[in-house]
Amino acid sequence: MAIPGAALIKTLLSPSFWHFTLKKWEAEFHTNRGAASKLRGSKDVFFDPSVTFRSPENIVLGSRVWINEGCKIWASPNARIVVGDHTLLGPNIVVIANNHGTEYGKGFIRDQPMVEKDIKIGPDCWLGAGAVILAGVEIGEGAVVAAGAVVTKNVPPYSIVGGVPAKVISSRNSNPERLYSIST
Numbered sequence: 684m685a686i687p688g689a690a691l692i693k694t695l696l697s698p699s700f701w702h703f704t705l706k707k708w709e710a711e712f713h714t715n716r717g718a719a720s721k722l723r724g725s726k727d728v729f730f731d732p733s734v735t736f737r738s739p740e741n742i743v744l745g746s747r748v749w750i751n752e753g754c755k756i757w758a759s760p761n762a763r764i765v766v767g768d769h770t771l772l773g774p775n776i777v778v779i780a781n782n783h784g785t786e787y788g789k790g791f792i793r794d795q796p797m798v799e800k801d802i803k804i805g806p807d808c809w810l811g812a813g814a815v816i817l818a819g820v821e822i823g824e825g826a827v828v829a830a831g832a833v834v835t836k837n838v839p840p841y842s843i844v845g846g847v848p849a850k851v852i853s854s855r856n857s858n859p860e861r862l863y864s865i866s867t
């Protein structure tokens with residue numbers, strides 16, 4: 684017979700429970716407090732204290748988004764980053780919504796206007812360790828980005844992309860007609 688409260692006691696004795704609870708507390712009350720307070724739409728979001736945000740007023744995180752150590756989520760004054768519900772970001776991912784201007788003969792790169800473009804990452808995606816997501820990219824619902832990929836173009840829903848630049852390496856759904864949307 685199950686002992687009442689046994690599950691609770693097991694949880695309280697679990698090192699991983701305390702590890703993530705303390706990290707969450709640290710994220711909410713210490714590091715990133717200023718930036719985090721400006722993030723939009725965030726509900727039940729976890730991000731490690733080492734995560735940095737730029738232009739946080741232009742970052743929208745869906746519910747249950749999880750962002751691991753060392754990620755940099757850098758929106759821009761004129762470009763938003765939107766991350767859908769339930770999406771997971773592995774460690775050391777860079778999502779960056781701008782480029783320096785690189786026109787030859789138009790002065791120093793650092794003096795040229797920034798080129799800013801929105802980034803949309805769908806719901807239920809998983810971005811592997813060290814991936815880089817560049818300005819203007821849309822990652823479809825349910826897609827997986829392999830570790831180390833540099834994503835320069837849109838990613839189809841439910842595909843798995845990898846490499847530099849990222850290409851489709853496989854698909855999570857062998858019957859694309861049966862795509863569904865978890866957000867509806």
Ligand SMILES: CC(C)(COP(=O)(O)OP(=O)(O)OC[C@H]1O[C@@H](n2cnc3c(N)ncnc32)[C@H](O)[C@@H]1OP(=O)(O)O)[C@@H](O)C(=O)NCCC(=O)NCCS
Binds near residue numbers: 811
């Ligand atoms: C993408 C991933 C999920 C595996 O996906 P998969 O569909 O099972 O892929 P497979 O292992 O069957 O490999 C399929 C092909 O993609 C290649 N591939 C796998 N991972 C790759 C990567 N990171 N970059 C480039 N190519 C990769 C494989 O070499 C293989 O190529 P081949 O067909 O020429 O042999 C996995 O490789 C990965 O990158 N995981 C991320 C781990 C991580 O970041 N964890 C953090 C947890 S939050």
